[in-house]
Amino acid sequence: MLHAVSRSRKLLLALLSLLTVGLVMPLIGAAPAVAAPPYSGYVMGYFTESPNQSGDSYALHLAVSQDGLNWTPLNQNNAVVTPTAGTQGLRDPYILRKQDDRFVVLATDLKGRVFTENNQYIHVWDSTDLTAFSNYRRVRLHTMNTHSWAPQAFWVPSRNQYAVIYSANNGTRDVVMVNYTTDFVNMGSAQVFFDPGFNVLDADVLVDGGNFYLSYKNMDNGNLYVARSTTGAPNSFTTLTSGLKQGGAIEAPILVKSNTTNTFWLWGDSFAPSNPVFYAWQTTNPGGNSWSTLNQRSFTAPINAKHATISPITSAEYTRLLDRWGAPQWNRLKSYNFPDRYVRHASNVARIDPFPMDPTADQQWRIVPGLADSAGVSFESVNFPGRYLRHSNYELRLAQNDNTSTFRADATFYRTAGLADSAWASFRSYNFPDRYIRHSGYVLRIDVLSSSSAQTARQDATFQVTR
Template sequence: MSLTRRAFTAGALSAVAGAMGLPRAAFAANTAYLMAYFTESPQMTGADYGLHLAVSQDGWNWTPLNQNNPVVTPTAGTRGLRDPFVFRKNDGTFVVVATDLYGTNFGQNNQFLHVWDSTNLTSFTGYRRIQMHTLATHTWAPTVFWDASRSQYGIVYSAVNGGRDLFMVNYTSDFRTVTSPQVFFNPGFNVLDGDIVVDGGTTYLYYKNLGDGLLYGARSSSGAPNSFSTYTGGLRQGTAIEAPLLLKGNDDGWRLWGDSFGPVNNDYYAWSTSNIGGGSWSVMNQRDYTPPLNAKHGSIVGISSTEYAGVVSRWGLPNWVRLKSSNFPDRYVRHANRIGRLDAYPFDPFQDQMWRLVPGLADAAGVSFESVNYPGNFLRHWNYEMRLDPNDNTAAFRGDATFYRTAGLADGAWSSFRSYNVPTRYLRHVNYLLRIDVLSASSSVADRQDATFRVGA
């Protein structure tokens, strides 16, 4: 049974803790989620190879912590990380393991992983590197699982052995010393980026087949090395996919995330299923999930409400927002050459999509959109077209830059923005350009969708 990514009732947790001889206070029911990741953007202006964190109440829409800056950065090896994996250990505390690699120098050999300990994710201590093997190859994309038959944790990672990309495993009790490496999964073709979840008597391994570029799921009744059989068809969204991230949600539903290949594509795609054993996954609409800004190759762990409150208090929520389109959910409101528009994310400068939602310049009951990378400049309408201009503090400017936030015209859970000084008109996009048009609840579905946005980080 996995103690890492499951939703437990308080009674079940207490029973598990007692059966394992652990303090009954060591566990709490998971009600939220935390993601660990690093960041990149198309022109690498958003590249940062430290440990980043984001939180989510539903496991689909994410809010970066610490203004999307790293909470800790490696100080040894390459002094950079990729592919961080956060894991809740059997005592209720956490460990983070990560690839020791700064940037995109994928040709280098490195036998080490970065490791940190954390009691409650508000600090990361005991930094060290552990050597996993002595092969002339890399040690990429670690994942961790509890092997009950061995009473040890397995650390599985991508490496080259015998001329083939495959998964190796070392076992550990303390994440300081490890057993000798073993081949864990070698299906006869090159594979990359494994992720493992133990559920009941089944261990699930999801991976990328480098031959066809698709994601697959394998399973084993023991979790032992070389005991897995692939049971799903290939999965892909977008033009390329890698880094499967398998999660059993707090609602017992299953989610599968896939990272796009490289920083120039949409950063994540997602699937869901209520029956992981059936091997059939439903594609999630991008409208229903929002990854953290610039996030790459992350991992997710369930956390309690107390842990959620603790990390938010410690690291802080963003002081900026992004506006996601309802009918083009891969696109965000941005400014480009001072024109307000809707563009497919990711892009650089990535800061063009970041806004400070401040009290309305003409009416504090409304809102105004101040640019993060051009402070003092606001999104305003001019001849009904939206553009970014510096605040000249005139009454006309303040009125043009003020909107009333309302329930979304196409979805009441999202938002629409009604103009302060032309109150029959709403912010909307037309051919990806932003403007204000006359709209109401009786407007066409398409028009109302054009004027509906998700406000979040």
């Protein structure tokens, strides 16, 4: 009996052991599930143009942001990679995070401001984290006698493929075309993706849960629109908005979702090649028709940026981008009550002028320790090193530092909390401590201001230190 019990116990233990191994072994052999890291920042890709073309750069530029609204251009706002084939220039870059958590960069193969040339190809790069770029190639999208503008891509789970969409003319009108690919090398055949019956341009798709939101420009009336599909399939989109527009002309919509709130932004930039100005709206319901205009006080785009792309990034990726490319060694000063204007020098007069402006460097300043007191600051010109903003007869001018005590005192200011908004900045004169830098008739001067000064005067004396 004891032997039988012992044998039964051994058998039971053996069975339990086998069951345990059977349960555990698959867990040991399976790859652990890794949660996607949270996104805490954003990267923007763009090319640049300026009014007199001196700031034109048909190559990929990058900027980063922590809040998705205020941007720090990288590499001194210089290009990080330039095409070497085709036209040897790019427009309309697009950055996509692929399913393997690496990036692919797409761009229009076009250099300059002439849009009559047809091109069946686009530029493509691969990148692990946008600190380097590899496998540069041009891929062919179609055989039509038309262009391939503003390529963009998104993942379609039902197809297990990426959709690459772009603007082209199908022989009837301007539509959005699509090719499906798994590797951005073999692009598949082209087909119509979005044709609402009128000319459209610059499509952008944001995938949010089970919704595919498509923004586009209606070329017949010049407005931007948002449409939605629950499948992302060709010709499955229904337009939701009644049309959005700011400025004289607008194009290149970008849909972005906030990393931290249920806020969606719609960006667009000026159609005029010589006027690289961004506009923006926001909503908490992209499926509705309730976009509110963002004041330009709320955001700052990189200098001369055109037709951008915005993608969320992790904290580690944000840090690597800054470490690799570097933040600018200069700042700009944005006016609080005229947020489309920045402090610049013109014929040595300090003033606020509308952006954009040429030369670009007229609005760039090195904010250095105060010449008379290192606890203060002085503003050195980027394009005229050794020249600083100083007051003379209470007006601010750009002047060569003669290293006298009077010059050093006139060129030194104390940064304080903004008189109109404490999140911004105001600048109090070192040697006339009851006076602050302000604009009057768009010209900068130092005036007596106090807490009882008129609201307009306090706004005139408030600036955002940005890049």
